[in-house]
Amino acid sequence: MEFDLSAQPEIVQQAAEYSLIVWELAKSWALSPAAWSQFALLIVAYLLAVLVARRLRGMLTRVLTPPTGSETMLSQTRRTLLLGLPLLLPLLAYGFTAIGESVVRSLFDSGAVIAFGKRLFLFLAVRTLVREIISDPLLKLLGRYVLLPVAALYAVGLLDPLAAKMNEMTVTLGNISFSVMALVRGVIAGGILFWLGGWSTRQTSQFIEAQEEMRPSLRQLTAKTIEFAIFTVAFLLLLNIMGINLSALAVIGGAVGVGLGFGLQKIASNFISGVILLIEGQATVGDYVELDGGEAGQIVKMTARAAILETFDGRWIVVPNEDFITTRVVNYSDSGSANRYEAPFSVSYDTDINRVPPIIEAAVATHPDVLDAPYPPDCELRGFGDSGIDFAVEFWVNGLDDGPNKYTSDVLFLIWNALKDNGIEIPYPHRVVEFKGDLPQVSE
Structure with a gap:
């Protein structure tokens, strides 16, 4: 049966043409003994893959499962490999089908059916990878909307014609020109490269932070330098994958230079100041x-x-x-330098003040955070007040007397208890009022 589609849009005509090609292909497969043998090989390859995957899955699970609580690099690698076990079945089916394809082509000089089955198993492997293994949001998004459609087109044999068509379509930005296919490759490669860059940066930062013998500022500078180098390499690789001539970046470099000279002065100044801070460690x-x-x-x-x-x-x-x-x-x-603080207090005028310094210094020295160096606790006489004799004890600690640390409060508690234990009175403010003349009479 033939239809006249000359009056229909071009896309309808192309769809009808592809439909006829698929129909003729399916009819040739259905009537060909070689096609039936290839279908049989596909079924055998799949059943064999199911059997082998079932045996290997249990063995690999036992071998790759790390000890409970282990966080070594080997244990993390083993956990990552465990996540890939769902790929075992489609990849084994793909491998067995590839072997069957070579056998069929040597016997019948034809292997279109089994080649289609092989591509279909590859599509199932990609689908399993995207749905069950990838957890990163960016990679999952790229897999769902880019990798899966590409695998589906490859499975049905439309990827090469579509790629050729996209290679013919070009996009021009100034003196930079690239094809639509290059843009698609750039999106895919860019997502993967920058994800790998972020992952490697995190791993490198964790390794550098663990090097406690390095100064904190040097660790920060090293981590930032490696991060900048990783993403620079990723960017240059991306441009190379997209087929963009690096000499075309001269225009962009010139624009950036002009921007730094005018609107980006503060940003450049802050960036350079940050590098100086990291180098000097102040x-x-x-x-x-x-x-x-x-x-x-x-x-x-x-x-x-x-x-x-x-x-x-x-x-x-x-x-x-x-x-x-x-x-x-x-x-x-x-650099972890110590800080000095002091806690003031007073004692009664009836006190033997020569006893006070050794009692207070010994009490304050019992605090676990008070240091003996650069100086041990030092109790000093500060003056003679209206209500008592004023003292203050100076002490050194690592840290600040604020937030989670309450050094002065702790030391005042120690002073109070030490004075009470030694019978030394802590005065409270009082006044003596003197009346001149007769006292006022109170009438009853």
Whole structure:
């Protein structure tokens, strides 16, 4: 039966043409003994794959399962391989079908049916990979909307014609020209490359952070340098995959240079200041700093543009890196240096003040966070007050007397208990009132 489709749109005519090709192909397969033998080989290959996968799955599960609680690199690799076990069946079917295809082609000089079955098993492997194994949101999105359609087109034999058509379509941006196929390759390769870049950056950062013998600032600088290098290489590889001539980037480089000269001066200044901070190590993550502008807090993160301070009341302050270079910065905890604090107190005038220093110094020294170096606790006489004799004890600790640390409070408790235990009175304010003349009479 023939239909006149000359008046129909071109897409309808092409669809009808492809339908006729598929119909003729299916009819030739149905009437060909070679096609039936290939169908039989496909079934045998699949059943053999089911049998072998069932045997191998249990064995591989026992071999690859790491000990409970183990977090070594080998254990993590074994867990990753365990996630790929669902691919065992379609990949085995693909492999057995490929062997059958070589046999069929040597016997019948034809293997279209079994080649289609092989591509179908590959599509099932890709579908299993996307649906059951990939968990990263970006990769899952690329797999669902790019990889699966590509695998489906390959399975039905339409990938090569479509790729040829897309290679003919070009996109031009200024003096940069590339095909639609290059753009598709760039999307796929870009997603994979930048995911691999992010993963390798995280692994490298964890490894560098574990090197405790390195200065914190040097660890930060090394991690940032490696991150920049990884993504630069990924970007250059992506341009190469897309077929873009790298010399065309000269125009973009010139535009970036002009932007740095005008609108991006602050960004460039903050970036360079951040590099200087990381190299010199004057302020790094974990330090408690105070700037001239009044900003104070612990540095919890240093980025290419700014440092993030966290105050003890939970607020975050974003401070541009340039402020650390151009203004005065007080660092209370650089390189783990100790800080000195003092706790004031008073005793009664009836006290033998020569007994007070050794009693208080011994009591304060019992605090687990009070240091003996650079100086042990030192109790000093500060003056003679209206209600008592004023003392203060100076002590050194690693850390700040704020937030989770309450050093002065703890020391005052120790002073109170030590004075009570030794019978030393702590005075309270009082006044003596003197009346001149007769006292006022109270009438009854």
